[in-house]
Amino acid sequence: xxxxxxxxxxxxxxxxxxxxxxxxxxxAHLHAIEALNxxxxxxxxxxxxxxxxxxxxxxxxxxxxxxxxxxGIPLAIKDLFCTAGVRTTAGSxxxxxxxxxxxxxxTANLLRDGAVFLGKTNLDEFAMGSSNMTSAYGPVxxxxxxxxxxxxxxxxxxxxxxxxxxxxxxxxxxxxGTDTGGSIRQPASFCxxxxxKPTYGRCSRWGVVAFASSLDHPGPFSRTVRDGxxxxxxxxxxxxxxSTSAPVAVPDFEAACARGVKGLRIGVPREYRSDxxxxxxxxxxxxxxxxxxxxxxxxxxxxxxxxxxxxATYYIVxxxxxxxxxxxxxxxxxxxxxxxxDLSDMYSRTRAEGFGAExxxxxxxxxxxxxxxxxxxxxxxxxxxxALILKDFTDVFRGVDALLTPTAPSAAFAQGEKMDDPVQMYxxxxxxxxxxxxxxxxxxxxxxxxxxxxxxxxxxxxKPFDEETVFAVSAALxxxxxxxxxxxxxxxx
Amino acid sequence: MSLDPATIRRIAxxxxxxxxxxxxxxxxxxxxxxxxxxxxxxxVDVTGVAPLTGAxxxxxxxxxxxxxMAMRADVVTDGxxxxxxxxxxxxxxxxxxxxxxxxx
Numbered sequence: 001x002x003x004x005x006x007x008x009x010x011x012x013x014x015x016x017x018x019x020x021x022x023x024x025x026x027x028a029h030l031h032a033i034e035a036l037n038x039x040x041x042x043x044x045x046x047x048x049x050x051x052x053x054x055x056x057x058x059x060x061x062x063x064x065x066x067x068x069x070x071x072g073i074p075l076a077i078k079d080l081f082c083t084a085g086v087r088t089t090a091g092s093x094x095x096x097x098x099x100x101x102x103x104x105x106x107t108a109n110l111l112r113d114g115a116v117f118l119g120k121t122n123l124d125e126f127a128m129g130s131s132n133m134t135s136a137y138g139p140v141x142x143x144x145x146x147x148x149x150x151x152x153x154x155x156x157x158x159x160x161x162x163x164x165x166x167x168x169x170x171x172x173x174x175x176x177g178t179d180t181g182g183s184i185r186q187p188a189s190f191c192x193x194x195x196x197k198p199t200y201g202r203c204s205r206w207g208v209v210a211f212a213s214s215l216d217h218p219g220p221f222s223r224t225v226r227d228g229x230x231x232x233x234x235x236x237x238x239x240x241x242x243s244t245s246a247p248v249a250v251p252d253f254e255a256a257c258a259r260g261v262k263g264l265r266i267g268v269p270r271e272y273r274s275d276x277x278x279x280x281x282x283x284x285x286x287x288x289x290x291x292x293x294x295x296x297x298x299x300x301x302x303x304x305x306x307x308x309x310x311x312a313t314y315y316i317v318x319x320x321x322x323x324x325x326x327x328x329x330x331x332x333x334x335x336x337x338x339x340x341x342d343l344s345d346m347y348s349r350t351r352a353e354g355f356g357a358e359x360x361x362x363x364x365x366x367x368x369x370x371x372x373x374x375x376x377x378x379x380x381x382x383x384x385x386x387a388l389i390l391k392d393f394t395d396v397f398r399g400v401d402a403l404l405t406p407t408a409p410s411a412a413f414a415q416g417e418k419m420d421d422p423v424q425m426y427x428x429x430x431x432x433x434x435x436x437x438x439x440x441x442x443x444x445x446x447x448x449x450x451x452x453x454x455x456x457x458x459x460x461x462x463k464p465f466d467e468e469t470v471f472a473v474s475a476a477l478x479x480x481x482x483x484x485x486x487x488x489x490x491x492x493x
Numbered sequence: 494m495s496l497d498p499a500t501i502r503r504i505a506x507x508x509x510x511x512x513x514x515x516x517x518x519x520x521x522x523x524x525x526x527x528x529x530x531x532x533x534x535x536x537v538d539v540t541g542v543a544p545l546t547g548a549x550x551x552x553x554x555x556x557x558x559x560x561x562m563a564m565r566a567d568v569v570t571d572g573x574x575x576x577x578x579x580x581x582x583x584x585x586x587x588x589x590x591x592x593x594x595x596x597x
Contacts, residue, residue, distance in 0.1 A: 038544060039578075097581070097583075098581055099576075099580070099581065100581075101580055101581075102578040143510050144549060148577075213595045214547040216560070227505070240565065243563070244547075244562070247563065262561055297514035298541065306537070308533075309533065309534060309537055312508060312530060312533050312534050313533045313534065315527060315530075316534075323508060327508075327509075330509070331583055332582075332583070332590050332592055333581065333590055334581035334582065334583075335583070336583070337583035337584070338588070339593075340593060341593075342593055342594070342595065343592050343593050343595050344509070344596075345511075346593050347509040348506075348509050348510060348511035349511050351508070351509055351510045351511070352510050352512070355510065360510055361520075361523060361524065361527075362519070363508050363510065364501070364505060364508055364524060365524060365527060365528070367507050367508040368496070368500075368524070368528075371504060371507065378531070380544055381534055381535075381537075381539060382534065383544030383545050383546060384537075384539040384542040384543070384544045384545075385534055385537050385539060385542075386545040387542055387543060387544060387545035388537070388539070388542060390545055421526065422523060422527055423526060423530045426554060435546045450565070
């Protein structure tokens with residue numbers, strides 16, 4: 001077996017048993033990146049020298065018997081997390097020259113636990129997109145291929161498309177992502193990975209380039225549920241630098257994976273059965289229900305009546321927050337600057353040149369819905385509907401422990417598809433957006449393949465701060481699904 | 494509610510994003526497409542519903558009720574490194590960010 005095929009849990013044991021060194025493990029990944037990244041474009045920046053240094057330090061720690069949770073484990077970091085001394089672009093031209101002098105809390109937590117950072121992964125610009133097609137650094141190729149149409153270049157999903165492609169193609173053992181409307185779970189589903197969006201407040205947002213602050217959730221990508229638990233355990237924790245970070249203890253997520261689902265009540269929300277959903281996704285969902293029932297869970301039919309309004313609500317709240325957050329990119333303190341006739345002209349030219357089409361679209365929508373005369377009709381109404389969506393979850397969780405739904409309404413699509421109409425692209429997040437609006441934890445687990453051999457995920461949604469049950473249910477699904485399919489493009493493949 | 498080119502010009506100016514004349518029509522079309530789709534929210538009865546304004550209303554740890562956002566002691570905890578702060582400035586003069594001349 002190649003080192004790049006190991007899970008994080010396996011690599012951790014191998015490192016401790018001295019079967020291989022952290023430098024060997026990191027080099028195996030750097031070689032894989034060298035071979036495949038020119039094609040996949042999963043990484044925007046590869047920090048080769050820094051990674052080798054970190055791996056050497058990991059070997060020293062291992063030799064001294066000071067191994068921590070992630071000592072020597074090579075990871076990829078979404079290029080939305082500020083990394084001290086390593087360029088952080090957010091997928092945007094406007095941050096092209098930006099080298100943060102500080103480290104985000106989540107990446108600092110991973111470094112504290114001994115992780116090695118291979119580099120910064122590609123994403124939709126400012127995390128706005130569901131295909132990675134809006135990145136100023138080019139699209140990412142999904143390492144999975146259609147059986148019938150192997151030449152088609154598929155998208156990895158988005159916005160964390162580079163992280164998902166990197167982990168799927170074995171260019172990293174795990175990765176960080178952020179999920180604002182589905183940006184971890186949808187690419188996880190498209191690339192056959194586990195993706196976890198924890199409860200809002202579980203992972204600090206400090207040092208993560210802000211898109212929509214009340215919706216941004218950092219979380220992990222991994223190839224197994226247990227690896228996701230290991231990563232989240234390291235990433236999570238209270239941070240006084242983020243006023244919305246929750247002052248609660250981080251439970252042992254890894255232990256929760258072994259709990260099983262016997263006696264759990266699992267809700268199946270009828271509103272997620274959307275018209276026009278492919279039959280095979282519906283069938284996979286039914287299959288997931290059967291797996292959990294067979295594992296001892298009780299299945300309950302439930303209703304989340306405001307589900308269908310989630311996306312439209314999101315497309316008011318998120319652009320409104322984005323228009324405010326992105327006002328900081330004015331060419332004065334950091335980032336790119338265009339010259340102008342005066343200060344105001346400099347701002348306008350810098351922002352016109354620096355932002356891509358989707359970001360501009362959302363900043364304009366956000367500015368409009370917050371502007372005098374429209375605030376009540378759009379923004380305030382959306383906030384009220386968001387309250388109703390949260391109430392749906394609060395009500396339903398009085399009777400069930402977790403919910404099971406599909407993750408995305410389709411498998412990965414090809415580059416160029418769904419590009420003509422922004423709303424068609426937005427519909428990708430139909431099933432993932434409600435958990436962001438309500439802040440509840442959710443995970444996507446690879447559960448099967450479509451007729452074309454592409455991965456499909458199932459989504460588990462849990463109660464606030466009950467990621468443990470999400471991990472327990474996800475692990476049960478993983479075990480029942482026995483998902484062993486591999487992407488066509490991968491290290492050593 | 495539908496946007497016309499004059500409104501686009503106004504919001505682009507509020508957002509400080511330069512939009513060229515020839516971009517106004519296509520932008521109008523795109524943004525009206527999105528706003529038209531958003532109109533579905535008018536079906537929802539929101540009478541008496543309090544708006545969810547942000548994170549503190551969501552996900553209270555340990556059960557029902559609303560979390561309150563913690564207050565922090567009003568003390569300086571960081572700073573004193575102007576060079577680090579200015580390291581990414583497109584233009585600086587001494588310990589200041591420099592911008593084009595504002596007053597003639």
